[in-house]
Amino acid sequence: MEIDSIKSVYFIGAGGIGMSALVRYFLSLGKVVAGYDRTSSELTERLNAEGAAIHYEDDCTMIPDSCKDKAHTLVVYTPAVPQEHSELTWFREQGFEIQKRAQLLGTITRSRRGLCVAGTHGKTTTSTMAAHLIYGSHVGTTAFLGGISQNYGTNLLLTDKSDYVVIEADEFDRSFHQLRPYMSVITSTDPDHLDIYGTPEAYWESFEKYTSLIRPDGVLIIHEGLEIKPQVQPGVRVYTYSRDRGDFHAENIRVGGGEIVIDFVHPEGTVKDIRLGVPLSVNIDNGVAAMAMARLAGVTDEELRAGMESFRGVERRFDFKLKSATKVYLSDYAHHPAEIRQSALSIRELYAGRKVTAIFQPHLYSRTQDFYREFAESLSLFDEVILTDIYPARELPIPGVTSQLIYDNLAAHVQKLMISKSDVLATVEAKKDELEVLVTLGAGDIENYATEITKILKN
Numbered sequence: 001m002e003i004d005s006i007k008s009v010y011f012i013g014a015g016g017i018g019m020s021a022l023v024r025y026f027l028s029l030g031k032v033v034a035g036y037d038r039t040s041s042e043l044t045e046r047l048n049a050e051g052a053a054i055h056y057e058d059d060c061t062m063i064p065d066s067c068k069d070k071a072h073t074l075v076v077y078t079p080a081v082p083q084e085h086s087e088l089t090w091f092r093e094q095g096f097e098i099q100k101r102a103q104l105l106g107t108i109t110r111s112r113r114g115l116c117v118a119g120t121h122g123k124t125t126t127s128t129m130a131a132h133l134i135y136g137s138h139v140g141t142t143a144f145l146g147g148i149s150q151n152y153g154t155n156l157l158l159t160d161k162s163d164y165v166v167i168e169a170d171e172f173d174r175s176f177h178q179l180r181p182y183m184s185v186i187t188s189t190d191p192d193h194l195d196i197y198g199t200p201e202a203y204w205e206s207f208e209k210y211t212s213l214i215r216p217d218g219v220l221i222i223h224e225g226l227e228i229k230p231q232v233q234p235g236v237r238v239y240t241y242s243r244d245r246g247d248f249h250a251e252n253i254r255v256g257g258g259e260i261v262i263d264f265v266h267p268e269g270t271v272k273d274i275r276l277g278v279p280l281s282v283n284i285d286n287g288v289a290a291m292a293m294a295r296l297a298g299v300t301d302e303e304l305r306a307g308m309e310s311f312r313g314v315e316r317r318f319d320f321k322l323k324s325a326t327k328v329y330l331s332d333y334a335h336h337p338a339e340i341r342q343s344a345l346s347i348r349e350l351y352a353g354r355k356v357t358a359i360f361q362p363h364l365y366s367r368t369q370d371f372y373r374e375f376a377e378s379l380s381l382f383d384e385v386i387l388t389d390i391y392p393a394r395e396l397p398i399p400g401v402t403s404q405l406i407y408d409n410l411a412a413h414v415q416k417l418m419i420s421k422s423d424v425l426a427t428v429e430a431k432k433d434e435l436e437v438l439v440t441l442g443a444g445d446i447e448n449y450a451t452e453i454t455k456i457l458k459n
Contacts (some may be wrong), residue, residue: 001097003029003107006074010067011035012088013078014054015044017155018170019101021144022076024156027051032066036087060090070096076104079173080394102175105144105167109180113162115141115293118169118176118210119187119223121339122286126187128314129283129290131157131166133307137299141166147333150312150319164297169210171203172196176210183219183296185241185289186211189226190338195366195395204228221248221292223285239267241292243284248292250284255349260284264291264304271301277311280318280346316447318343321454328354328437329457331450335363335443337374344381347439354436357384359424360406361442363391365398368405376409382439384415386427391444424449428456 009026013019014035020043026033027050034053037044044054055062067073075091075098083089091098099107109116115134117127124146131143132151140161146168148155157166169176169184172193189207191200207228214220216235222228224242232238240246243253250262251270260279264271264287271291276283291304299307313319322329328351334343340360347356360379362368368375368390379385387403407418419427424446428435435457440446 001074005072006031007072008032008067010073010075012085013037013081014047015041016078017146019078020047021155022101022104023047023052028158034064034067058086060087063087070094074099076101102178106178106180108165109167112165113182114179115164115166115297116169116179116181116184118171118184120190120192121336122187123168125314125317126185126286126289127166127168129286129311130293132311133290133294133299133304134164134297135159136307137303139298147314147317149314171206174206179213181214181218183293184214185221185293186226187223187289189228190336192336194370219296221289239292241288248288250288253284266295271304274305275309277309278313281349282342282346321450322457327457329454331440331447333443334441337371337378340378340441341381344378347437351437355383356437357435358382359386359440361388361391361421361444361446362403362406363443364393365390365395365401369398369401372405373409375406380411380414385410387418388421388424391442425452428453432456
């Protein structure tokens with residue numbers, strides 16, 4: 001189905017961060033947009049206010065008549081939705097064209113030049129940073145982001161200045177194999193989603209397959225030292241990057257006074273004195289990758305400097321909710337051991353000498369089973385760890401797999417506590433006088449408590 005022939009689009013799982021960008025995209029094209037999500041959220045309410053019609057019961061009678069013409073209605077679903085979902089089943093039985101979110105993004109990359117960012121972690125910040133650099137330059141780009149940009153308050157950017165489109169390339173369920181990138185960054189390949197892939201080797205092989213999908217006139221920008229061997233087509237230019245080596249890297253790194261300033265080295269020269277708008281160590285790597293992609297897309301050195309300084313980050317990615325002389329609170333989406341390690345090291349660097357407490361909600365039984373030792377090792381970089389029960393998302397419980405596995409493997413020096421998720425606010429209230437720097441970690445619904453936690457700490 002060609003996009004021009006589509007009159008209505010029905011989204012099953014409309015409230016997901018990736019799906020909601022597509023909801024907004026089709027609204028911007030003037031299409032009728034409706035759909036289902038399991039629960040109401042601030043994001044789904046905003047989508048309804050913008051013109052979508054989203055409901056929260058799996059009920060075929062709630063599908064609007066405008067979405068029942070199979071010749072002109074596209075149905076889009078997220079892999080997190082179970083195959084037995086009754087609305088999805090109805091559309092399937094009626095013979096509608098049904099696509100996964102990734103298939104639809106793949107269609108878009110076939111008609112435009114896709115600037116894609118893949119990797120176990122870092123892809124949301126890096127893609128949002130690259131989108132900000134290019135969107136704010138003379139070049140311009142459309143962007144489907146994996147988080148809400150703090151600069152724009154949305155996960156969708158639109159332009160008519162170029163045919164570039166920035167997309168976060170998700171390896172879950174091999175979704176990124178649907179894409180046909182013009183240019184791609186690969187940030188990291190720490191094994192994850194082993195419930196899908198089975199082994200680290202299969203995970204790495206999936207990334208190698210992804211590199212083979214880059215267009216022959218395209219570009220691969222890959223982090224130094226990854227476990228994969230790119231399988232690019234003839235004609236694809238391959239560059240390396242990292243914090244301190246590679247075709248693109250940083251030099252003359254200056255950290256102090258709450259700021260990070262770097263010189264950005266690229267194959268044609270150096271851009272001096274780039275100030276990071278979000279001054280975290282991890283954003284040196286992310287920034288080098290984003291600037292590499294932006295510069296290869298035509299962004300000037302002066303535009304790079306201005307864009308990096310004005311970048312404000314992504315909601316839930318090292319997202320400061322409170323900064324005062326005595327209390328700091330931030331929310332971070334980190335849900336993989338490598339991400340938690342980076343989060344801990346960045347906080348330690350910013351707040352050396354202060355007690356740092358982490359509240360962690362593990363995400364998925366399978367991930368906890370595969371990596372509980374690694375989780376415990378990363379979490380042991382904090383002074384105090386408060387563990388909640390596992391957020392199941394799409395999974396059923398696995399016998400014997402609970403947060404206790406992580407708890408029992410935390411280092412001896414760590415103060416530790418295990419609580420029910422429903423006790424998070426009461427725990428923060430009871431400990432508020434002793435909390436100095438607090439971070440909530442996880443990809444589940446721990447974020448729902450962020451506003452109340454902020455209020456407690458402010459008081």
